[in-house]
Amino acid sequence: MTFSSHQAKGKPPVDLAVDEPDSQPSPAWTSWWRAHWLAVLSHLAMVGLWSLASTRMPKFILPSPLDVLLALMNPRYNWPRHMAVTASEVFGGFALASIVGVSIAVIFSWWLFVSRAMMPLLVTINMIPKVAMAPLFIVWLSYGIGPNILITFTICFFPIVINTTRGLKEVEPDLIDLVRVLRASRGQILTKVQLPSALPFIFSGMRVAAVLAVAGAVVGEFIGSERGLGYAIMSFQSTMDTPGMFVALALITLVGVVLYGLVILAERCFVTADSRASK
Amino acid sequence: MNVAEASPAPDSVQPFIHLDKVRKSYKARGEEFLAVSDVTFDVAAGEFVALVGPSGCGKSTLLKILADLHHHDSGEVRIGSPDNPFDPSRDIGMVFQQALLLRWRTIIDNVMLPAEILGLPIKQSRERARDLLAMVGLAGFEDRYPHELSGGMQQRASIARAFIHDPKLILMDEPFGALDALTRERMNVELHRIWRESGKTILFVTHSISEAIFLSSQIVVLTARPARMAALVPISLPEPRTVADKTNAEFSNYARKVYELLGMT
Numbered sequence: 001m002t003f004s005s006h007q008a009k010g011k012p013p014v015d016l017a018v019d020e021p022d023s024q025p026s027p028a029w030t031s032w033w034r035a036h037w038l039a040v041l042s043h044l045a046m047v048g049l050w051s052l053a054s055t056r057m058p059k060f061i062l063p064s065p066l067d068v069l070l071a072l073m074n075p076r077y078n079w080p081r082h083m084a085v086t087a088s089e090v091f092g093g094f095a096l097a098s099i100v101g102v103s104i105a106v107i108f109s110w111w112l113f114v115s116r117a118m119m120p121l122l123v124t125i126n127m128i129p130k131v132a133m134a135p136l137f138i139v140w141l142s143y144g145i146g147p148n149i150l151i152t153f154t155i156c157f158f159p160i161v162i163n164t165t166r167g168l169k170e171v172e173p174d175l176i177d178l179v180r181v182l183r184a185s186r187g188q189i190l191t192k193v194q195l196p197s198a199l200p201f202i203f204s205g206m207r208v209a210a211v212l213a214v215a216g217a218v219v220g221e222f223i224g225s226e227r228g229l230g231y232a233i234m235s236f237q238s239t240m241d242t243p244g245m246f247v248a249l250a251l252i253t254l255v256g257v258v259l260y261g262l263v264i265l266a267e268r269c270f271v272t273a274d275s276r277a278s279k
Numbered sequence: 280m281n282v283a284e285a286s287p288a289p290d291s292v293q294p295f296i297h298l299d300k301v302r303k304s305y306k307a308r309g310e311e312f313l314a315v316s317d318v319t320f321d322v323a324a325g326e327f328v329a330l331v332g333p334s335g336c337g338k339s340t341l342l343k344i345l346a347d348l349h350h351h352d353s354g355e356v357r358i359g360s361p362d363n364p365f366d367p368s369r370d371i372g373m374v375f376q377q378a379l380l381l382r383w384r385t386i387i388d389n390v391m392l393p394a395e396i397l398g399l400p401i402k403q404s405r406e407r408a409r410d411l412l413a414m415v416g417l418a419g420f421e422d423r424y425p426h427e428l429s430g431g432m433q434q435r436a437s438i439a440r441a442f443i444h445d446p447k448l449i450l451m452d453e454p455f456g457a458l459d460a461l462t463r464e465r466m467n468v469e470l471h472r473i474w475r476e477s478g479k480t481i482l483f484v485t486h487s488i489s490e491a492i493f494l495s496s497q498i499v500v501l502t503a504r505p506a507r508m509a510a511l512v513p514i515s516l517p518e519p520r521t522v523a524d525k526t527n528a529e530f531s532n533y534a535r536k537v538y539e540l541l542g543m544t
Contacts, residue, residue: 170324174375182444183368184396193391196383272383272424 037232048079057231070163070248071243077232079251085228089145094150094259097209099254100153102202106190109168116244119165124157131219138224145239148220155216156209160202167201168194203267214256293360294321296345296448301354312339315351318540320499322365322446322482327474329491331537332501332509338484341501342450345482346371358448365447369397372441373513374451377524378433380425380440386422387412391441395411397444404443411439413416414473431462438470442477451483455490464522467493471520489525492516500540509540 032063033040047065054064063071071077108115130151137147171194195202221230229248236244303315315337322328343349344356347367359365372393380389387408394404412421415435425433434454441449454470455463467528469492474481485491490497498512514533516524524530538544 099525114375172377172379175379175381177343177346177348177378178373178375179392180348181371181373188396189282191394196381196434199383200360 013166023070060242061238063246067243068246071241072247072250077244077247079247082227082229082232082248083251083255085145085225086217086221086230087212087258089148089152089220090213090255090259091226093149093216094144094156094206094209094213096149096158097153097154097156097160098206101157101205105161105164105168109184111195113205115165122161130154130216134220136225139222145225147224148217150231151212151220152216155212159212160205163201163205164198165206167198170198170201172227195216200215201265203271206259206263207267210260211256213259214252218252284361292362294504295324295326295360295363295365296322296482297355299355301344301351301356303337303340303344303349303351304409313506315344316507318354318499318501320497320508320511322497324360324480325473325478326496327471327481327483327494328497328499329500330487330501331410331485331488331491332541333503334486335506335536336503338501339407339452342452342482342484343450344371344451344503357469363447364412369444371449372435372444372446372449374437374441374449374454376456378425378430379431380439381438382425385422385424386417386436388427389425390443392440393444394421399444407445408439408443411442414442414476415439416469431458431466432510435469438473443481447480449479449481451481453484453486456486463487463490468520468522470494475518487535488534489530491538492530493520493525498537500537503539512536512540 050062051065054067056061059067072079076213088091101228104118107120133154134147134151137150141147175197176189177195179193184192218230219229221228222234224232232248233245236242236248288306296439298320300322301315301318302313305314306314306330316364317342318525319330330341332338339418340349344351345358358367359370379541380386381392390408390411391401391404392407394401408420409421412418415438417435417439419430419441420432420436425436434457436453441451455466458466467490475493483491483494483506491515492514495514500509501507512533516527516529535544
């Protein structure tokens with residue numbers, strides 16, 4: 001049973017609120033508010049403090065929230081274009097890492113000697129700081145979106161491959177025996193037993209990767225790009241356009257939050273509520 | 280030993296399962312460890328045979344050899360006979376101590392798993408799965424998920440799953456070992472009924488001597504250190520069996536005999 005269907009039960013019908021349009025928000029909204037009002041409050045408090053602090057500082061050090069909002073609205077900055085570039089690097093690198101990471105973990109689970117040879121090698125390679133490889137990737141792939149996707153990929157790849165490998169390993173051996181007795185093919189064992197069992201692990205790897213993904217793309221844009229939010233931050237630094245830098249930061253964060261949110265959403269769709277709770 | 284008198288099949292008919300001097304050893308930390316030695320017995324089609332013995336006597340290993348999940352070192356293992364052919368990929372159903380249900384599948388979809396793997400027709404198999412769930416007392420629970428069921432109910436579902444592809448042989452490795460005592464008694468009665476209704480050949484590993492006597496038509500007693508086969512004990516209790524039979528003098532005699540064979544008296 002999926003998480004959403006658990007939630008659907010036992011709530012009063014929403015159209016109760018129709019009689020008194022201005023006094024009662026929908027019950028779904030009130031329960032959300034009851035669970036999250038403290039979080040909303042802390043975010044608002046931060047904006048308030050920021051607003052207060054900005055009145056005592058010059059604009060190029062700390063712009064006010066209004067300055068930042070104006071920069072966001074100003075078409076001169078061309079935000080959609082920069083954001084599209086960064087988002088495609090982040091999502092592209094992440095998607096590639098998910099596909100390759102899971103595939104490699106599957107190969108490890110099939111051939112023990114491959115895993116014995118390659119896993120330690122991967123751990124060693126993982127010790128290389130990925131952002132320090134960015135200049136090298138630019139040499140290899142030249143400027144543009146390519147090297148930035150590659151950096152994002154290398155950052156996202158390891159948590160996914162390591163978690164998936166663990167998830168595939170932790171499948172109950174008797175369960176594998178149960179289907180092996182029926183002469184199940186490797187593909188059947190994978191799709192019917194191993195991968196679904198490993199899904200909670202795959203998603204926890206993807207969650208870690210989603211948090212790291214944005215950093216990869218932005219570092220790539222810092223050093224070798226003429227587009228993207230990372231490039232935007234560097235160019236605004238040279239003109240002391242602090243409000244622009246703030247907007248770029250906020251939009252980078254937004255890309256990360258959207259990616260993370262999509263991973264959580266997919267997890268809720270594909271992983272049953274009881275196995276998520278046990279992780 | 281009463282090996283000869285235990286032979287259930289007439290001499291002219293080949294037994295369904297024939298084991299002769301089966302031996303299997305493992306190497307662990309450089310030392311050879313004898314898991315199964317000198318196991319010899321026959322099982323006729325439709326028999327219920329319990330394998331009893333202490334931990335480490337190789338009961339589960341023997342079951343896995345029969346399922347072709349392990350290879351044996353020497354001796355003969357043969358399943359099937361000319362008049363009762365055996366296809367190892369389709370004719371084995373397994374039940375383990377854990378129910379091993381897939382938590383992302385409903386109960387009926389769990390029961391369907393072997394049918395899917397073997398590529399059996401889905402529609403007929405689904406109907407059969409419903410019938411089997413009714414047989415194990417789970418009618419109405421088809422669309423529940425495993426975590427919504429108790430341990431005993433999960434194990435019932437796993438028994439239904441072992442029957443879905445209509446195998447000739449069902450191997451059970453301590454299927455009730457994780458259940459509480461009363462649930463276990465109830466499951467014994469039901470399994471006995473299911474076995475009688477289905478006519479399957481069942482091999483059943485257990486630690487419980489009373490469970491073995493209650494369920495079986497024949498008990499294979501195994502000893503540990505050295506791991507080997509001690510004896511065969513044919514059980515002839517009246518049918519249908521009820522829990523009350525466990526208090527009979529006849530039942531106690533069998534129990535005493537098995538305890539003696541295990542060297543526990």
